[in-house]
Amino acid sequence: NTLARELKTAIQGDELSLHYQPVVAFDSGKIVSVEALLRWHNPQYGYVSPVEVVAIAEQYGLALELNEWVIKQACLQYQYWVSLGLETVCVAVNISPSMYVLHDLAASLTRLLRETGMPPERLIVEVTEDTTMRDIESSPDTLHNLKTLGVQIALDDFGTGYSSLNHLKRLPVDKLKIDRSFIQDLNITPKDPRIIRSIVNLAESLDLQVIAEGIEFVQNVDDLIAEGCLLGQGYLFSKAVDSERIVEMLSAQG
Ligand code: G
Ligand code: G
Ligand code: MN
Ligand code: NA
Numbered sequence: 001n002t003l004a005r006e007l008k009t010a011i012q013g014d015e016l017s018l019h020y021q022p023v024v025a026f027d028s029g030k031i032v033s034v035e036a037l038l039r040w041h042n043p044q045y046g047y048v049s050p051v052e053v054v055a056i057a058e059q060y061g062l063a064l065e066l067n068e069w070v071i072k073q074a075c076l077q078y079q080y081w082v083s084l085g086l087e088t089v090c091v092a093v094n095i096s097p098s099m100y101v102l103h104d105l106a107a108s109l110t111r112l113l114r115e116t117g118m119p120p121e122r123l124i125v126e127v128t129e130d131t132t133m134r135d136i137e138s139s140p141d142t143l144h145n146l147k148t149l150g151v152q153i154a155l156d157d158f159g160t161g162y163s164s165l166n167h168l169k170r171l172p173v174d175k176l177k178i179d180r181s182f183i184q185d186l187n188i189t190p191k192d193p194r195i196i197r198s199i200v201n202l203a204e205s206l207d208l209q210v211i212a213e214g215i216e217f218v219q220n221v222d223d224l225i226a227e228g229c230l231l232g233q234g235y236l237f238s239k240a241v242d243s244e245r246i247v248e249m250l251s252a253q254g
Helices: 002-012 050-059 063-083 097-102 105-116 129-134 139-149 165-169 180-184 192-205 218-226 243-252
Strands: 016-025 031-042 046-048 090-094 123-128 152-158 175-178 209-212
Touching: 002 031, 002 050, 002 063, 016 063, 016 243, 031 050, 031 063, 031 243, 050 063, 050 097, 063 090, 063 097, 063 105, 063 123, 063 243, 090 152, 097 105, 097 129, 105 123, 105 139, 123 129, 129 139, 129 152, 139 152, 175 180, 175 192, 180 192, 180 209, 192 209, 192 218
Parallel strands: 031 090, 090 123, 123 152, 152 175, 175 209
Antiparallel strands: 016 031, 031 046
């Protein structure tokens, strides 16, 4: 497959980049963390969406290389922000299903944290609720191994993955990211505020932070605050921006 060959070259070369989407505290408006999101511009194929890039990587055995590239790049960017004297915020990376299930993520992280000098507690590892379900028996151990390294763990796309409370209570996660489908229906579906409230209550009883995704309207923020959710990301605040723009945004908050 030519696209897969192109991707292999891209990972080794300089066609891939990360953009960064701020996660904001609603009360202060301050950026508390940024999520790294993959971008690929290929000379021949143009822009290839990250969903497709990840699918190609998973299908053609490039998951290890791609995930390691993303993690390393995010850690190097963090170190760059430190070198500029910026107020440092945590940086989050998305881990693909194959990386989680088939490879030794803890081993990769150990090496990449060492190579980049990244402080582990400033790195947030995002795994979808769905991905943790693919390996339901070993997920608690897999995640405990990551916690041992000192990184933070966020359960991504939460609410869409059909995980049970029994599964959840065994996972040593720090954050739940409420899937954007619940936020986008806030004004349409009367049940959604109550679903958000129940996720917030669940998070509180497990001592986890909640982050809402896909916030596009001011009204969403008001509704989320009313249900006890105080952190979120979405186009209302900012889309994912390139490395120059995120430096400007971090500088601006002093
Ligand atoms: O940035 P955008 O909205 O186009 O991302 C689309 C999807 O691709 C999202 O679900 C996001 O989680 C995923 N994605 C973006 N970057 C990465 C990445 O570096 N690794 C993985 N596994 N998924 C990513
Ligand atoms: O799946 P994950 O949450 O990791 O990916 C975030 C994805 O959501 C990215 O593709 C990003 O571009 C997209 N996204 C971020 N903010 C918004 C938003 O406010 N609305 C919508 N529709 N998508 C968003
Ligand atoms: Mn994510
Ligand atoms: Na998500």
